[in-house]
Amino acid sequence: MSARPDSGRVVPLPLVSSHSARRSAVTCEYRCGNACAHEAPNTSDNAYFGDIVANVLSRRGALKGSAVLALSTAGAMAFGGTAAARPAPPHPESGGPSAPGTDFDPVPPNTEDRVVVPEGYEQRIVIRWGDPVVPGAPEFDFHHQTPEAQQRQFGYNNDFAGLIPLDGAGRRNLLVVNHEYTTETHMFPGYDAENPTEQQVRIAWAAHGQSVLLVMRDLARGGLTAEPSRYNRRITLNTEFEVRGPAAGSDHLKTSADPSGTRVLGTQNNCAGGVTPWGTMLSGEENVHQYFAHADRVTDPRTKRRLDRYGFNAGASTRKWERFDERWDLGREPNEANRFGWIVEIDPHDPDSTPVKHTALGRFKHEGATIEVAEDGRVVAYMGDDERFDYMYKFVSHGTMKPGGSAHARRHNMGLLDEGTLYVARFSGDSPAAEIDGSGALPADGEFDGSGEWLPLAGGAKSYVPGFTAEEVYVFTRLAADAVGATKMDRPEDVQPNPVNGRVYCALTNNSNRGTPGHAPVDETNPRIGNKHGHVLEMDDDATGTRFSWTLLLVCGDPEDSNTYFGGFDKNRVSPISCPDNLAFDRHGNLWISTDGNELGSHDGLFVVPVDGPQRGHVKQFLTVPNGAETCGPIVTDNLVTVCVQHPGEDAEDAQHPTSHWPDGGDSRPRPSLTAVWRDEGGRAGEIGRR
Known part of the structure; x- marks a missing residue:
């Protein structure tokens, strides 16, 4: 410089x-x-x-x-x-x-x-990600993460x-902090993006919120110093x-589960x-479209037009959550998309x-x-x-x-x-x-x-x-x-x-x-x-x-x-x-x-x-x-x-080749x-x- x-x-x-x-x-x-x-x-x-x-x-x-x-x-x-007029x-x-x-x-x-x-x-x-938030949270272990630990620890991103x-x-x-999204390729060593495990998916659900x-x-x-207290809480995808x-109870928000x-x-x-x-x-709630799969399987033209306007894509999702919970599959639950955003x-x-x-x-x-x-x-x-x-x-x-x-x-x-x-x-x-x-x-x-x-x-x-x-x-x-x-x-x-x-x-x-x-x-x-x-x-x-x-x-x-x-x-x-x-x-x-x-x-x-x-x-x-x-x-x-x-x-390309150590x-x-x-x-x- x-x-x-x-x-x-x-x-x-x-x-x-x-x-x-x-x-x-x-x-x-x-x-x-x-x-x-x-x-x-x-x-x-x-x-x-x-x-x-x-x-x-x-x-x-x-x-x-x-x-x-x-x-x-x-x-x-x-x-x-008071508000002054703009000079x-x-x-x-x-x-x-x-x-x-x-x-x-x-x-x-x-x-x-x-x-x-x-x-x-x-x-x-x-x-930091993985630090304890609620009682019972273990110390962070990058190589041995679990959903049970993550839902008690500070979330990702x-x-x-x-x-x-x-x-x-x-x-x-x-202190209230959002956890916007998960980057599984950097959260898990040896992550296979085409074949995530159910354990990895459930950790990601717990790392959101x-x-x-x-x-x-x-x-x-x-x-500032974080302290144990009765207020401490994790909010997750569970x-x-x-x-x-005014839209509570709308037919557009009803699903099989709700x-x-x-x-x-x-x-x-x-x-x-x-x-x-x-x-x-x-x-x-911002880029929620990316979590859902198979918008192309929706056949109703009006529903399809609404999904398109919000950017929902065809095919499998990046994270493949639909393999472990059908609510992320729009072909099965098209209204689930309307419950986010x-x-x-x-x-x-x-x-x-x-x-x-x-x-x-x-x-x-x-x-x-x-x-x-x-x-x-x-x-x-x-x-x-x-x-x-x-x-x-x-x-x-x-x-x-x-x-x-x-x-x-x-x-x-x-x-x-x-x-x-x-x-x-x-x-x-x-x-x-x-x-x-x-x-x-x-x-x-x-x-x-x-x-x-x-x-x-x-x-x-x-x-x-x-x-x-x-x-x-x-x-x-x-x-x-x-x-x-x-x-x-x-x-x-x-x-x-x-x-x-x-x-x-x-x-x-x-x-x-x-x-x-x-x-x-x-x-x-x-x-x-x-x-x-x-x-x-x-x-x-x-x-x-x-x-x-x-x-x-x-x-x-x-x-x-x-x-x-x-x-x-x-x-x-x-x-x-x-x-x-x-x-x-x-x-x-x-x-x-x-x-x-x-x-x-x-x-x-x-x-x-x-x-x-x-x-x-x-x-x-x-x-x-x-x-x-x-x-x-x-x-x-x-x-x-x-x-x-x-x-x-x-x-970085993945967790094995970090470009930062911060x-x-x-x-x-x-x-x-x-x-x-x-x-x-x-x-x-x-x-x-x-x-």
Whole structure:
């Protein structure tokens, strides 16, 4: 790496390495079923709204009501403040001191097999795949795994993490972590992908789901430590879930094992999520299509069309689970597919509680869901459908939130997500279509921006989509959104409200097919042909209303490229960033971004960017993760940052040839883990981002 002396900007040099920074073929196969190698399942011919010149709605001025409670993934921490109108972009030569919360020397792009943090910071592993979670869990043994052990141990491929304080000081906390998917070729030595054993399959079922555990935070010296407790729990593919909301009991959800359509075993491919104001965790079921086999054996044309829209494939599945349980065989149980793809909710305060699947929030490839409380007490959930050319959604509850942390209040507030109105977003740009040429060049007004509307899909038993019943809207939400003409987006992932300024941010990871022959053209919201680096969208949304205005905060990539944009900030002074994925906020309102699939030759990382003031758009890299890994589920508090390091070493061919030895070093095998980072000020934990 080298730094340009006249600017202080870190510039990546060519890397002498055989390791590709792109996602490996193994990850593509086991995480999303090679989704990007197939045509996107959205083949609808939605109208093209990029050439509509709309009047930009007035920016929302202030987020009224001191009772509004907004939460970041830092774990149910309440923030006050009002929403300021988005400022004009700063002068390109903007300089001055670092914005509050960002005062550190950025980590340069690199390909080191470790978590690289800024000088003056310490780090420690909190928990790894196979570490004990519940009583009776044995120590991890890579060569002698069992289903009985795994269902008591920390699961595989940790993604989202939420931290929920149990006391005012934040010393005792509940930590809830998603386990998105399993990579059997790297979990088992000598794994035969064509002939997995039943033992291996049952271990994989136990490695999915969530872990709930008590963690103690060292407020003086930094770090988190997992502790045995009555709260500790593993949720797996064998855990019973309750189906709630307007589609519960639908004929589309009934199977031989569950003729009621109200009980489902397990949750899978849990990607991002959110901590609710009432202290529970929401988790999104994402790439569930890959677990099922034999969609080609379904003969009913309407059922086949619905399966196609969700990407279910013909033939055997990658993991061959259908050999050991017929529910994974769509030729035998076509409705089982409809029982996954929901937002699930877990009450970590009650280890005996039954987790819930909320049908009112729609069914699609949920990245996650995050909650904002409107001034009238209703709750609003923002959601992205992580697929090329799919959509952004929100849900507005009919009822209002009950304050307090009691079990009674939690039960009431969990019910808010069962009754409300589900919407999908349609965007319009405010520039002539001719100015959006696909190069990434800014239009004449100097910004990619415009307005939009939330199109209602269903509310309770009422459908707003002609030709669809309400149950069909909830179960086949993608098809309903197609029908109303929602805007096709470039893989909308995390969608989160900022607890300080009230605006809503969405990470759009990438879309290499944008604007290419046979695919949706560019528009002002998705302005680059072959968008391999992604962008970050910022919205001024009337939380319970149907109108919003928007702008692109970041158009990611190499700052030296003319088709990138950093909120108007001087591009010579920013860290390169590619493929934004998960989002979080600190108490200053700075946006923290983790990346997935860096296309710039460096490992994935965690970045921070101010969204207001003269440093708006000043992206700084905070850390990078090891070989083959992805940065997931950041938690950001005053003096602690945690990240889930997912699939380290997954650029290797198999378990016998590891390319990473993180986190244990030596000749050890890589293990997905959660790591904590804090500033070390002479043995004392200092504030993150302040020197």
